[in-house]
Amino acid sequence: MKETFEKARVHLMTGVSYMIPFVVAGGILLTIGLLIGGGKVNPGLSQTLVNIGVYSFKMMVPIMAGYMAFSIADRPGIAPGVVGGVVANEIGAGFLGGIVAGFIAGWVVNQLKKIPMHPYVAALKPIIIIPIFGVGIVAGLMLIIGQPISAFSKELETWLKSMSGANLALLGFIIGAMMAVDMGGPINKIAFAFSVGMLNQGVYAPMAACWIGIMTPPIGLALATKLAPNKFTEEEKKSAIPALIMGAIGITEGAIPYAVADPLRVIPSIIVGSAVGGALALILGAQAPVPSGGVLVIPFFIKPFMFVIAFLVAIAVTGFMAAYLKKQINENVTAEKGLNY
Amino acid sequence: MKILAITACPSGVAHTYMAANALKKAAQELGHEIKVETQGAFGIENELKANExxxxxxxxxxxxxxxxxxxxxxxxxxxxxxxxxPITNAKKVISDAISKVV
Structure with a gap:
């Protein structure tokens, strides 16, 4: 069971990894277009950039589904997966539909591969049989099972867009906490995939909380080494600057060395800081249409100033909490088991 | 012992290279020869050759x-x-891998 889940996760992450450049390009170009147009779409360059951004966004789900199927069934999986993703887009089943399409396409193609064929015509299989039946079956299935997914997607979208007050804060809190809890591990990736998927539906708030949870842990811990230098080893203090840089470019893993050395005190600090910051960012109305790039893309966020306020609060909470919780150390003992990578 | 490794993560910018470095460092400390191919956002780098x-x-x-x-x-x-x-414990990964050989 665990293994099946693990495999499914690898397939999903393969799809996500090929999709990310499309989301980055789409998110940034679209935002630049809106900035040029003074906050809305204006004829000319603004319109052109927004259009390009939208074209790129539209490729998200097909590419993800295609490469999920590629991960499951190798090369022949791509075409049925991509078309399944296009169907998911067309019927409004979005990102969730794309995930389903990717798994279906991979499975269907693997079944088609097993059909016994006479050696004389075996060559037809990869170039004719699998593309035709693969695409046909996957698209057909998606048209049917995509409908409830589409309804659910629309509900989710409306619900997320209408969120306000306590609900919105809770959403930010949960996403922030999930991002920080395993610093780039599976829980972090689930929250990230959800937030990226929501970009496809035009819901940009979850990504803002996501960003808080991505960048806060390493930066907050770097701050903690300055606040309470006698509670960190020499090596930990030296890695404060690298951790700061990693945090700034969006690499949560920079926090891992600190967490490994003292998980029970460090992990709660980064969770609380990120969760509080995530909740605050959403209450203040910050939204992020871009899933990659770190501090460099903050200017492209919606209400970037509010985001920065929440971000600073998150860093401060993590920094002070870790500085307070950590115990005075005896360098000789801790240096041994401090950083082990 | 000659070990090869491939590292890859979804975004292909962080984990991939951190894991590669951790493996190289641990292999060196344990006295093994290692080559690591990274499959990150740039595609395949430091590709493992057929003879290797x-x-x-x-x-x-x-x-x-x-x-x-x-x-x-x-x-x-x-x-x-x-x-x-490997990022959390590269030595264990390497010794687990080696225990599969013998």
């Missing part, structure tokens, strides 16, 4: 995504872990 694959005792896949060109390793002993395992 032939000579290798074991191959570590530290990946969260599909291994590109996996067919190169048909018939080899493969130790598969997530990309974050």
């Amino acid at each position: 694959i032939k000579e290798a005792a074991v191959i570590i896949f530290a990946v969260d995504t599909k291994v590109t060109k996996e067919e190169r390793f048909a018939g080899k002993i493969i130790h598969r872990v997530t990309v974050s395992e």
Whole structure:
């Protein structure tokens, strides 16, 4: 069971990894277009950039589904997966539909591969049989099972867009906490995939909380080494600057060395800081249409100033909490088991 | 012992290279020869060659995504872990991989 889940996760992450450049390009170009147009779409360059951004966004789900199927069934999986993703887009089943399409396409193609064929015509299989039946079956299935997914997607979208007050804060809190809890591990990736998927539906708030949870842990811990230098080893203090840089470019893993050395005190600090910051960012109305790039893309966020306020609060909470919780150390003992990578 | 490894993570900018460095460092400390191919956002870098694959005792896949060109390793002993395992404890990953050989 665990293994099946693990495999499914690898397939999903393969799809996500090929999709990310499309989301980055789409998110940034679209935002630049809106900035040029003074906050809305204006004829000319603004319109052109927004259009390009939208074209790129539209490729998200097909590419993800295609490469999920590629991960499951190798090369022949791509075409049925991509078309399944296009169907998911067309019927409004979005990102969730794309995930389903990717798994279906991979499975269907693997079944088609097993059909016994006479050696004389075996060559037809990869170039004719699998593309035709693969695409046909996957698209057909998606048209049917995509409908409830589409309804659910629309509900989710409306619900997320209408969120306000306590609900919105809770959403930010949960996403922030999930991002920080395993610093780039599976829980972090689930929250990230959800937030990226929501970009496809035009819901940009979850990504803002996501960003808080991505960048806060390493930066907050770097701050903690300055606040309470006698509670960190020499090596930990030296890695404060690298951790700061990693945090700034969006690499949560920079926090891992600190967490490994003292998980029970460090992990709660980064969770609380990120969760509080995530909740605050959403209450203040910050939204992020871009899933990659770190501090460099903050200017492209919606209400970037509010985001920065929440971000600073998150860093401060993590920094002070870790500085307070950590115990005075005896360098000789801790240096041994401090950083082990 | 000659070890090969492939590292890959979804975004292909952080984990992939951190895991690669961790494996190199741990292998050096444990006295093993290692070459690590990274499959990150730039695609395949430091590609493992056919003769290297032939000579290798074991191959570590530290990946969260599909291994590109996996067919190169048909018939080899493969130790598969997530990309974050070497980052937290690379020595264990390497000794686990080696225990599969003997």
